[in-house]
Amino acid sequence: MALAFTLDPAVDRTLHDGLVTLWTDVSNAGGAVGFVPPVAADAVRPELVKHLASMTEGRTRLLVGHDANGEVAAAAFLTLNTHRLMRHWIWLYTVMVHPTHQGKGYGRDLMASAAEAARGLDGIEAIRLTCRGGTGADRFYEACGYKEVGRVPGAIRVAEGDDRDDVVMLLPLY
Template identity: 35%
Template sequence: MTASEVAAPTFAQFTRPSELSGARRRDLAACWAAVVNAGGAVIPADCPLPPLTPADVEAAVDRIAESLAPECRLLAATLDGELAGWLLVRRETHPLEAHCGVVNHVQTQVHFRGLGIGTALMHRVHRIARDEMGLERLKLSARAGLGLEHFYRRAGWAEIGRWPGALRLAPGDDRDEILMSLAL
């Protein structure tokens, strides 16, 4: 299946903990574990090293769910009712940065990769941040070595710097943290 053969994803925003049902939380945990196991997501601090199971990330999903508010939103994309990808966008809390937001946990379910889900999420979060949250700029960080900076550049983001060797995935596997920005 190619991106041109796939229907556009359906999006849902979650802004309150009560909006994320147990089933949806399990879907998020299953996606996160699969993405980690494929080498593409940050491992929650309280999790073991991969391979992970959905149960390993359930507490991290619950923490995210409990942080939801109008200023911290979870955006989920589904295809045919199945979770295809998700991300988190939140407003910075410091008064000097309140016009900015941060995007975290950008994930596409492994079996939906290459179908434009990540690109669709990036376009949708842009509109939500600007039109609904009143933000003027978004920032995110990505791990080097996976080509993520190319994906984000195609979505309009600019690389603004790197922290060399900031991320240690394993002994001898240090990666740059790539800092990116998007004016809305």
């Protein structure tokens, strides 16, 4: 069964807690979303609050996918570019599908919904994201139509002696 996606849902306690759980579970399953396992919800919560504050300021949009049980199963943040010469593209951050839903095509559905949401924003011509090298995420994003446009070797330190490339990818929308 497909996920039901909502752009800019009202963030109540249930959604807030669902996002914290999603982000924690994805991180602990090895997902490259800003943490390395093990991570506790208490470490994730302040990062979510930063995203929610950006939403309140009108700089970030939230895309959430709920499963058939109404649980948060996927999410991504679309962030407007504030630089006056770069307002024609947006950032896609913290792209997550719950580990129990991996392999069901929900990641592709999330990426397609993010592109659809971006096309609905005035003047947006492309989506830009970065991903951690060595995880296979770049291959997934390529399969979703993104092209690698840059790479910073060793920019992400996962652990002492484990530096990963920061891969920059772009999806033109038109």
